[in-house]
Amino acid sequence: MIRNIIFTSAAAALCALAGQLAAAEPEPEVLFATHCAVCHGDDRLGALGPALIPEALKRLKGDKLQAVIAQGRDATQMPGFADQLNAEEIAVLAAYLHEPLPDIPTWDKARIESTLVLNEDYAEPAGPEHGADPLNLTIVVETGDHHISILDGDKMEVMQRLETPLAVHGGPKFSPDGRFVFIMSRDGWVQKVDLWNMAEVGRVRAGVNSRNIAMSADGKWLAVANYLPMTLTILSTDDLSVAEVKEIVGKNGQPSRVSAVYQAPPRESFVLALKDVPEIWEVFYGEDPPFYGFVHDYRDEGVLGYDEPFPVRQITLKDIMDDFFFSQDYEYVMGASRDGMGGHVVDLVIGHTIAALDLPGMPHLGSGITWERDGRTVMATPHLRDSLLSVIDMKSWETVAQVATDGPGFFLRSHENTPYLWADVFFGPNRDVMHVIDKQSLEIVKSLRPAEGKTVAHVEFDRYGKYALVSIWEQDGAVIVYDAATLEEIKRLPMVKPSGKYNVFNKITFSAGTSH
Structure with a gap:
């Protein structure tokens, strides 16, 4: 009898301890190491993803950071963790990320030069x-x-x-x-x-x-x-x-x-x-x-x-602008905030905002391109939230056209020697689509689908505009070489998640068809 009582008491104590452990608040350091460190660094100072410290999270206070952890973030590679973490764990992790680091390293001239490694x-x-x-x-x-x-x-x-x-x-x-x-x-x-x-x-x-x-x-x-x-x-x-x-x-x-x-x-x-x-x-x-x-x-x-x-x-400025596009003469800069709607034009000579831009849906101005259409210079930008391209007159700063696409896009590219611009559909179910659009009529000439179900993105041309190179943006990806005139596939070069492609001539000559 006494023996049974002892066993019963011990079992009850173990169950109580297990309950206490289960009810204990999750350890934020463990949560971070398990779910975040691979992208944001063991020290929270950033790696594939940005640093997760208060200095970098000023705009993600309160419930905003918890929402990002749970649902991911638009126009980034940040996934959502709602299926892996419960609400309490997400709240604990968000609070931890807003805690200052005990020591932020000094990164001055001496520290930088100490890292130099020569081959x-x-x-x-x-x-x-x-x-x-x-x-x-x-x-x-x-x-x-x-x-x-x-x-x-x-x-x-x-x-x-x-x-x-x-x-x-x-x-x-x-x-x-x-x-x-x-x-x-x-x-x-x-x-x-x-x-x-x-x-x-x-x-x-x-x-x-x-x-x-x-x-x-x-x-x-x-x-x-x-x-x-x-x-x-x-x-x-x-x-x-x-x-x-x-x-x-x-x-x-x-x-x-x-x-x-x-x-x-x-x-x-x-x-x-x-x-x-601002x-x-x-x-x-x-x-x-x-x-x-x-x-x-x-x-x-x-x-x-x-x-x-x-x-x-x-x-x-009137507002914070963290995404830019420059006129070809670099006299004007078009800017937008990734957190806002629309944008502004700043005259760099006089140092003042001179126009507002009608740009909904989180424009990605950094991927904009320019060309001549109907005797005037126009600029086109994709949008990270809306399924369209906006075309802007570079003199009046008015949006002169919007081109409907199969989803939000990330990159635009063209070349002086091609009549087309190429626009990916980076986000959403149609991420395997690449639109080829006539630069004059603004009609979609062809929608390429070279790898069904896989992300197809980012185009670059050779220096002559003869070939268009398209990425299959996957771990087992490839660079697809197209004839830029006939839109026929020439070959595929196997690659490991190829993202950007950059031609020497196009970049050093500041081609209007590529971002600068």
């Missing part, structure tokens, strides 16, 4: 060591296993395949002569590759969580836009040394992440889109930066550090 096997070639046209090479970024493939643009064959840093993000940038290509990863690594011998020269970590890079018109400087720390890093393209690290602080004293940095060649400047303050920054690298007739204290006109290297001009 000891690299030997500078005297000239191209291959028989391909150096200006008709195309770089294919394969995000599935962190490589790039270098294609011969005439033969459409893979010449070389090189390993890249983790999670390449933003388009690679070429030196003005097309010899070098610079590639950036989400975690801030910048890799330099010599296309003459197709070898890595070296790499350096310019930030902790970075967005994209831009090349100066003279080829001397490479600017790196950072989310963390909130800086713009400017590297020497010659040896990857640090020329400048600029802290980004708005006129109101608020620090800001840099959404993107763009080159503005005729202005000899970099233009920054800021995530957290300003555009223009950073000058030329020897004689223009100040537009200002005759008194430059600081009163929003120009900072006139006597310092890389002086900054701050332009106040």
Whole structure:
């Protein structure tokens, strides 16, 4: 009897303990390590996904962050976890992500330069060591296993395949002569590759969580836009040394992440889109930066550090704009916020907003293209939420047409030597569709479906506009080569989740058919 009582009491105690454990609040560190670390880094400082710290989550307070964790996020690769985590676990995880890190690393000039790694096997070639046209090479970024493939643009064959840093993000940038290509990863690594011998020269970590890079018109400087720390890093393209690290602080004293940095060649400047303050920054690298007739204290006109290297001009906006498109002469910038509707046009010469844009459905201006239609220059942009393309007159800034598509899209591409623009349907059930659209009539000429049920996205042309290259954006994907005139498939090159493709000539000549 006593023995049974002891066993019964022990069993009851174990059940009670199990109940207490089951009722205990889930450990946020365990939840993060299990579900988030693979994309956002063990230290929450970002990898494939962005950093998950309070500085990066200011706009996702309260229930907003919980909704993103549960449902995913539009226009990103962030999935929803509602089928894996219950409401309590999601709430605990969201609260944890808003807790400051105990220590955020300093990422100053000394720290950046300490990360420099040079390829000891690299030997500078005297000239191209291959028989391909150096200006008709195309770089294919394969995000599935962190490589790039270098294609011969005439033969459409893979010449070389090189390993890249983790999670390449933003388009690679070429030196003005097309010899070098610079590639950036989400975690801030910048890799330099010599296309003459197709070898890595070296790499350096310019930030902790970075967005994209831009090349100066003279080829001397490479600017790196950072989310963390909130800086713009400017590297020497010659040896990857640090020329400048600029802290980004708005006129109101608020620090800001840099959404993107763009080159503005005729202005000899970099233009920054800021995530957290309603300003555009223009950073000058030329020897004689223009100040537009200002005759008194430059600081009163929003120009900072006139006597310092890389002086900054701050332009106040009506709203935050973190997605840009430039006119071909770089006098005007069209901008939109990823969190808002519509957009604005800013005249960079006078530094003021001059027009509003009617752009619903989260426009993706960074993928816009321009061409001549009915005697005027027009620009088209896809939308990340709405199933349409908007066509805008670049003089009146009015939306002159909308083209209905089979779903929201991400990329547009064209070429001066083709009558068509190509638009993917990146989101939704028709993600396997690629629309080919007549640039004059704006009618869909053909809807290609080369890989049923798989994501088909992003087009690039060879330098002559003869071939159109389309990605099957899957782990077991491919680059499909089309005849750009007949729209017939020529061949398929197997690739591991090929995302962007970038032709040397089209990029260094700033083709109107590609984003800059």
